[in-house]
Amino acid sequence: MEKLRIAIQKSGRLSEDSLALIKECGIKITNGMRTLKSDALNFPLEFLFLRDDDIPGYVEDGVADVGIVxxxxxxxxxxxxxxxKPLGFSKCRLSLAVPKHVEYTGIEDLQGANIATSYPKILGDYLSKRGVEAQLHVISGSVEIAPSIGLADAICDIVSSGSTLFMNGLKEVETIFSSQAVMIRNRQLSQAKQEILERLLFRINAVQKGQK
Ligand code: PRT
Ligand code: ZN
Incomplete structure (x- = not known):
């Protein structure tokens, strides 16, 4: 029988809530997240546990049919x-921040600035729409320390409570993108997989209604 293959983050901020949602849908998994692959016991679903950054590519290529990122x-x-489907958890925002003593009047202040980020596409789109040209320094982690080591004038990073920015002497000056966990899907699912996805989304809707 055909199964729908879902990619879930192996370990990180999305993992627990992704699996909790599956569980609330009444779906049981054989052997947790310790393996790369797992099966559902009572639903035609197969799990792949991956790094979140790899999930959209796997879903595009059809290695996974759907994924949560x-x-x-x-x-x-x-x-x-x-x-x-938007899933309503892991809410956060992508924001620009500058050292707290810097006077900031608007996005045009970043004309010609050096900005450190792990999100060059989202930030590049945002700046170019506003006619701001800046040098983007792409770094994969610890973006918040870039200003203090002299690598950048500003940063663009994920913010949740704001305490990371605060502890690094930075202030949030623009929110450029709001985010939450979403279910993404391949564009060419077979009829059978499409039907399984609809059953899964039906259950997710019911869970979400119950939470309201
Ligand atoms: O290993 P893998 O590549 O799978 O995981 P990862 O380390 O890339 O991602 P992970 O697990 O950290 O985050 C997964 C997703 O959770 C992100 O892509 C966001 O959609 C979402 N999310 C929600 C967050 C946060 N909240 C968050 N606070 N992702 C990151 N952070 C980090 C942020 O980068 C910054 O360092 O937390 C810090 C800021 O938090 P506050 O509370 O101090 O503002
Ligand atoms: Zn990642």
């Missing part, structure tokens, strides 16, 4: 996949 990762990778 942050909208930030979905947009940044620019992969040809569709959002099937």
């Amino acid at each position: 942050g909208e930030n990762v979905w947009y940044e990778t620019g992969r040809e996949v569709d959002v099937a």
Whole structure:
């Protein structure tokens, strides 16, 4: 029998809530997240546990049929996949921040600035729409320390509570993207897989209604 293959983050901020949602849908998994692959016991679903950044590419290529990622990762990778459903957890925002003593009057202050980020596509789109040209320094982690080591004048990073910015002497000056976990899907699912996806989304809707 055909199964729908879903890619879930192996370990990180999305993992627990993604699996909790599956569980709330009444779906049981054989052997947790310790393996690369797992099966559902009572639903035609198969799990792949991956790094979140790899999920949109796997879904585009059809290695996975659907996946759960942050909208930030979905947009940044620019992969040809569709959002099937916003899931309402892992809410955060992508913001620009500058050292707290810097006077900031508006986005034009960043003309010619050096900005460190892990999101060059989202930030590049945002700046070019506003006619701002800046040098983007792409770094994969610890973006918040870039100003203090002299690498950048500003940063663009994920913010949740704001405490990371605060602890690094930075202030948030623009929110450029709002994000939450979303279910993404391959654009060419077979009829059988499409039907399984609809059953899964039906259950997710019911869970979400119950939470309201
Ligand atoms: O290993 P893998 O590549 O799979 O995971 P990862 O380390 O790339 O991602 P992970 O697990 O950190 O985050 C997964 C997704 O969770 C992100 O893509 C976002 O969609 C979402 N999310 C929600 C967050 C946060 N909240 C968050 N606070 N992602 C990152 N952060 C980081 C942020 O980068 C910054 O360093 O937390 C810090 C800021 O938090 P506050 O509360 O101090 O503002
Ligand atoms: Zn990642």
